[in-house]
Amino acid sequence: MAALRLRESVIAAKQKLAADREKLKRQHQAGTPGVQLCAQITDCFDAILLELVNEAAEDVPGFTAERVLSNITIVPHGGYGRRDTAPYSDIDLMIMHSPTFREPAIQFTKRLQQDVFDVGLILGHSLRTPKQAVSAALSDATIFTSLAENRYLAGSVSLFRDFAEPFRRRAKRNFRGLYRAIMNARDEERAQYGEIIHLLEPNIKRSSGTLRGIQMVRWLGFAKYGENEVDALNRIGAISDRDRKSLRDAREYLLRLRNELHFHAGKSSDLLDRAEQIRIAELYGFQGTAGLLPVEQFMQTYFEQTGGVRDAARHFIASIRPQSPITTIFGPIMTRRVDRDFHVSPYRISTSKRWKQHKAGQIDQVLELMIAASRFGRQIDHPTWEVIRSKMQGQGEVEMTEAIRRAFLTLLSEPGRLGELLRRLHELRLLEKIVPGMAHARCLLQFNQYHKYTVDAHCIKTVECATQFLERDDTLGAVYMKIKKKWLLHLALLIHDLGKGFSEDHSIVGARIAEDVADRFWLSSQDKETLVHLVLHHLTMSHLAFRRDTSDEQLVLSFAMQNGPAERMRMLFVLTCADFAGVGPGTLNDWKVRVLTDLYRRSMQNLGGDDTVDTVAQRRAKLDRLASLVRGHKNEEWYRHVIDSLPEGFLQETPATQIISDLEQLHAMKDDSPMVACQYREDRGVLEITIGTREALMQGVFHRLTAAVTSQRMTILAAEINTLADGLVLDRYFVQDQDHDGQSPPERMEDICQRIRKYLTATEDQAPTFTTTWTSRNQRLAEEAIPIPTEIKIDNETAEQYTIVEIFTQDRQGLLYQISRLLYDIGLSVHVARITTHLDQVVDVFYVTDSEGHKIFDQERLESIKRTLGEALVEQTS
Known part of the structure; x- marks a missing residue:
């Protein structure tokens, strides 16, 4: 009965929308490319809107349709503007009107809004003059990024030009402020939807490395050059051929995937959750192997695509980053040369022209640059990264020379910016050349609810977490600081999970990988033994702390003897904490640190390390404190009797007043x-x-x-x-x-x-x-x-x-x-x-x-x- 109250034009549009969606769904299932299907969806929405626009124009009191359409223009923007429309996407329209035509434009908009809603589309709209539109876009990053993707659909062409051309010119003049505003808005969104591309349940529209990364290139390209098409940016030299291909391939992959999510849900759906990963892996024909599930294979492919988007977008964004006037003026004055080729400014480290020409393609020299960046706490400037990236692309197998070995191990001994630099090495695909096991772990999904990142991202994250322990003022921070061979600990963390994705237990596979790595780096027999032991037993301490009764002193003694000497126990303690911290935010909480610290201290007492904490004295002090609280109590004898029976863990973890x-x-x-x-x-x-x-x-x-x-x-x-x-x-x-x-x-x-x-x-x-x-x-x-x-x-x-x-x-x-x-x-x-x-x-x-x-x-x-x-x-x- 409700349908009878709808206008005939709306009923016809509603029927067309349903029929076209069903037709497009069949085309999608038959293999129509994502970009092509999105264009067809956009054409469908355009056709429906044009009919509704004409109907609404005829319904404005006191004006002919021709008069209305000569004083307004319909401007699709956002995803609808760039023709990336998914089957159940919202449609964003700006209705522009001439300055003297506001009231009729309001009447027109009300009719159009109601009809679009009745058809079953979700409409986001604004009503502005061309001048108001330009002003709003330049003052708000969200409005700017949406309106940067604009096109003409209906109405006055001249009115559209009154907006489009001034908008393009003024955007380029205001690039510095727009760049900052767009980046700030993206940082806020990234914090909400995932700052790392390897987040295991990504939003394929907004998470890092997804469609949003491609859109960032378009928005900033429009602000800088007045161009938002990747092909146009490539033609003017702003994007390399390789990055252009990465962005185009990823756009096709992600749009087709997004279409699948929408059609399957029957509504707007951009979250690639666990159930959808399993379903799509089967749909796409992944078979799995002895060590990899089909869903893990599918997600590895997915992360390869989003990794390409991240790298290309990051490179483009860095290449157009505006320099602050202070840096431009005073940078050369405040820059000092630290050797023949490296120049250190207040914020960045750069290289000479000679270095870029002759050394940027040499791995040992790139590592030396990273060592300097870590020691001085500076970022490597973009022109240097640009040259390194260009020369390292397509790098073949790497022969482990003494220079590379020495430089890499030295880099691992520098906590400063180690996590960030290892990540950049991995993005350049150099890390897997130096540590071959990283190639298997690249983008490898851990399909469980516990881990938040892929294997390679987790391993690098654990190294970064360990270096951040320097900032702690507790036992964990002190122990990390005291470790002499930090490079060996960091190497163990970097490879500790590389055995995942095989049919055999990952700790056993990892131990074999550790042996190969030790031989590759020509480690001494003692260092090799330590590295293999840490990888093989990287779960031992957490297993004991959280799955065994550690009040059993014999058990603690056995653990200490198996994992000593003292320096190796220190490394195992820090590695265990870093492994927890690298799983995801909040996994290493204060309670876990206390439990692990207690086990570490008691183990060190058995090993006689020079940082041994006298846990016997601690227990005695706690018992003395409890005795003082019950001294003189009429039931003192009973209290003392029960206190003596308290388990070690309960005694240490519970405040004395709560025990009493x-x-x-x-x-x-x-x-x-x-x-x-x-x-x-x-x-x-x-x-x-x-x-x-x-x-x-x-x-x-x-x-x-x-x-x-x-x-x-x-x-x-x-x-x-x-x-x-x-x-x-x-x-x-x-x-x-x-x-x-x-x-x-x-x-x-x-x-x-x-x-x-x-x-x-x-x-x-x-x-x-x-x-x-x-x-x-x-x-x-x-x-x-x-x-x-x-x-x-x-x-x-x-x-x-x-x-x-x-x-x-x-x-x-x-x-x-x-x-x-x-x-x-x-x-x-x-x-x-x-x-x-x-x-x-x-x-x-x-x-x-x-x-x-x-x-x-x-x-x-x-x-x-x-x-x-x-x-x-x-x-x-x-």
């Missing part, structure tokens, strides 16, 4: 009212729920406690079981509240405590009720397409008193309760738990005994435990 508060509540606890406390931990960004009870009062205490926490809509991120003296249980859960982002309100935390107490004191052992949470279809498809396999491991060697059960599986709601209940049902008692999402998957680790408190040695029983857990968890994920 927890113990006070434990002592006052009644059998029918467990102790429950809740607080927000700023350092971890989570809620900490502390639960105290008596083990004798609840059979299978761990699964019941887990059920109690889970029942309150809490996502458990980590859990610690602490069995104290006299059968007291003090457990801590680190959770995220599904009902609140960040810190929960005080009333919510109090309600959580009351509900958990009620749950624990219930007479029946009841399973928790899980609140249904919304999961996007794309997320479900991604999880179903490439689920994390369930794996059960039994470790009977690490702990003397316990059998350790490791469970690797897909994270899901209520997982910890399901596992803890299974352990209880098969007759196991949990004494220690380490629950964490670590690296590529969820890892739940349990220290267990049989129901009588004994370690399990019977091999058939161990195999039965593995089989029962594995079958149950696989069934729950299917």
Whole structure:
């Protein structure tokens, strides 16, 4: 019935739009190139708009259509202006009018806006005179970049010329200010949509290296030269033939990909999320290999395209960057020559004409320049990069000479601008010539929710993160500063993940790569051994810290002996922290640093390093502090008895006043009212729920406690079981509240405590009720397409008193309760738990005994435990 109220012209346009979209969808599926299809979509929108424009012109009271159209002009701009229109794109129009024709223009615009909306198109529009349009564009970067992509569609041609020609001339005169404004606006957008091209769920329109990079070239080209077509910029020499080809090829690739996203979604969609990556990889025919999934192959191709856009756009932007007047005037005066060929100014380092002519094509000389740039803390100026880039393109295999070896290792020893310079070497494709394993890792996707960058980007990022530890004033910063062979640590970080993408364990493959790298750089036998050890064991410290009970001093001693001497332990500590930091923002938080630092300090005590921290003295000081807090208390003897039983981790991580508060509540606890406390931990960004009870009062205490926490809509991120003296249980859960982002309100935390107490004191052992949470279809498809396999491991060697059960599986709601209940049902008692999402998957680790408190040695029983857990968890994920 609603359609009957629409104008006939609108109904006809609506039908045409639907028919044309269906026709264009078939053409797309048949293989029509992206640029061609976008042009056809634009033609479709143009035809519809022209009909609606004519209808609207006839509907302006008191004016003929000819009079209206002689006083207005319709100007498509933005993506619609450059004919990059995707199937469900918005259309941006500027309706320009002569200065004396504003009121009729308003009437015209209202009719046109309503008709376009009724047709089913999304219209962004503005109403301006030519003078107003030019003024607005020159005062606002967003308006400028949109109007820089303009074309004539309908109305007065002379009115369009009154805008287009003055706009072009004034833009060129105002280039300096426009350049700054456009770059600032792009920086803000990049921060929102991803500053690195290797972001694993990119927005193909706005993320770095995508369509926005091509558009930046066009916008700045228009501001500088009055030209925005890449071919035109190439003809005037502003863009090289190679960069022109990179931009044209990437535009075709990205537009076709964007068309696919739009047609599949049936709406505007620019996010290449995990589910779409999987679907398109299959659609494009990627088959995968033993070490690479089809989706990883597809994304490697995608990142190759966006990497080309980034390089070409960065080069063009740097080539037209305006010099400040101060630099132009005083730069030559403040520049000093540091050797025959290098000149250092306040901000940049440049090279002589002789160097550009004779040395820019020599890798060892380029590395020497980078060493100087790092030592002086300067950027290499663009003219020098331009020559290097030109001469290094197409560089073949590189023979490792003594000059290259020495220069590269020297560069690695200079923390200053190391991350940035390694990135530039990688962009030039020189890094993979020097370190061959980088070629395999280039643009290699890590298809998981943990890593945020590709393998090559992650490896370089970890080096950069390590150099930034110099700015820390804690143990981590001091240890990094003390490392003598920083180049060796940086080399280990650079290659530590290069074993990914093969069928074999990446640490083992990485160790072989490390051996080859050591031989390539002619390292001493001792340095080679250290490099191989760091790469082979780069996960060992995090594995121990977050998946084992480090209160076991024998375990720490064994770790120290395996990873000593002291200098190698320092490197492993820094490497582990940098590996976390290089995963993505916020991954290395204060809590993780504290946990790793504690393990490092205790390990160094066993190694006798000269920076050993006396952890025994620290424990004694903490115990003395606790003793002083309970001295004279009527229950002092009880407090001392329980304090002596506190696990090392709990003792070190928990403030003394909180320990006493927890113990006070434990002592006052009644059998029918467990102790429950809740607080927000700023350092971890989570809620900490502390639960105290008596083990004798609840059979299978761990699964019941887990059920109690889970029942309150809490996502458990980590859990610690602490069995104290006299059968007291003090457990801590680190959770995220599904009902609140960040810190929960005080009333919510109090309600959580009351509900958990009620749950624990219930007479029946009841399973928790899980609140249904919304999961996007794309997320479900991604999880179903490439689920994390369930794996059960039994470790009977690490702990003397316990059998350790490791469970690797897909994270899901209520997982910890399901596992803890299974352990209880098969007759196991949990004494220690380490629950964490670590690296590529969820890892739940349990220290267990049989129901009588004994370690399990019977091999058939161990195999039965593995089989029962594995079958149950696989069934729950299917």
